[in-house]
Amino acid sequence: MGLLDGKVVFITGGGRGQGRAHAVVSAREGADIVFVDTTRPFATVPYPHTTAEDMAETVQQVEALDRRVLSIEADVRDQKALDAAVASGIAEFGKIDCLIANAGIWTLSSVQDMTDETWQEMLDINITGVFHAVRAVVPHMIERQQGSIVLTSSTNGIEGGANYSHYAAAKFAVVGFMKSIALELGQYGIRANTVNPGAILTGMTNNQPAYDMFAGHPGGTYEDLLSGGHSFTALKGVGFMDPEVIANGALFLNSALAATVTGVSLPIDAGHLAMAGINLDPK
Numbered sequence: 001m002g003l004l005d006g007k008v009v010f011i012t013g014g015g016r017g018q019g020r021a022h023a024v025v026s027a028r029e030g031a032d033i034v035f036v037d038t039t040r041p042f043a044t045v046p047y048p049h050t051t052a053e054d055m056a057e058t059v060q061q062v063e064a065l066d067r068r069v070l071s072i073e074a075d076v077r078d079q080k081a082l083d084a085a086v087a088s089g090i091a092e093f094g095k096i097d098c099l100i101a102n103a104g105i106w107t108l109s110s111v112q113d114m115t116d117e118t119w120q121e122m123l124d125i126n127i128t129g130v131f132h133a134v135r136a137v138v139p140h141m142i143e144r145q146q147g148s149i150v151l152t153s154s155t156n157g158i159e160g161g162a163n164y165s166h167y168a169a170a171k172f173a174v175v176g177f178m179k180s181i182a183l184e185l186g187q188y189g190i191r192a193n194t195v196n197p198g199a200i201l202t203g204m205t206n207n208q209p210a211y212d213m214f215a216g217h218p219g220g221t222y223e224d225l226l227s228g229g230h231s232f233t234a235l236k237g238v239g240f241m242d243p244e245v246i247a248n249g250a251l252f253l254n255s256a257l258a259a260t261v262t263g264v265s266l267p268i269d270a271g272h273l274a275m276a277g278i279n280l281d282p283k
């Protein structure tokens, strides 16, 4: 018996990282999976983008669990593409029970040097893309008078982040959006919550700009990243965490265990938000 037996979970950004973990953990618990991702590079993102091979690997890992999976190339900035993906999912599997709006990007810029393009691409993907995913599934969920929506925010949806004000602005917006739709959609039996990941080791963080940020200087290394990750948490032995820890949180929120949980933000951050914060560049 799995926690999601017979359910269908729709995931954005399912091609790698946390999105793939959401697919695999949901499938392990009995769900069939529909996921979207894009293999096109982003104008403002310096780290490598997701590939067709990445998307195929998610499919393979879900199928290895004997669950059905539909992989669709779609950009969350494109409402029509998401509407079509949801329609394909319903045509294939009959319904969508849960949405995990996980797709996102992370870029670095001081506020004074931020270009309009860097600001706008962030907001277009990390908050408008979340809105598009919700708008794509909600009519179907209202019709069925049930559904669970999990939006991926961040610890930066609760605290600020120096040199990524655009990211924090979008992730705070995700929390405000979730709290509002939880109020609106409760009358239809639909729940909405956020997961707020701490430091997770994925393509978004395992790259040179992140090494440099954690080292505090250019030329940072993977080891700098990992040791910086330990300063980011309160729990013994925990630094950068595996994507599965976030998938386990979303699994709880999508399951019957959380049948009366709506409108909440769940930090999964090994105690990061319980700490008072640190000055990375003390003078």
Ligand SMILES: NC(=O)c1ccc[n+]([C@@H]2O[C@H](COP(=O)([O-])OP(=O)(O)OC[C@H]3O[C@@H](n4cnc5c(N)ncnc54)[C@H](O)[C@@H]3O)[C@@H](O)[C@H]2O)c1
Pocket (backbone or CB within 6 Å): 012, 013, 014, 015, 016, 017, 018, 019, 036, 037, 038, 039, 049, 050, 074, 075, 076, 077, 102, 103, 104, 105, 106, 125, 129, 152, 153, 154, 155, 196, 197, 198, 199, 200, 201, 202, 203, 204, 205, 243
């Ligand atoms: N990694 C971390 O430390 C961390 C911390 C807090 C929150 N998050 C959030 O977790 C989520 C997942 O990130 P991850 O760590 O797995 O990074 P990742 O880069 O490995 O995965 C993100 C996925 O989203 C997809 N995506 C991005 N923009 C898209 C678009 N316009 N259309 C369709 N797909 C798109 C990417 O192609 C990629 O497959 C993001 O929302 C991120 O902001 C990550």
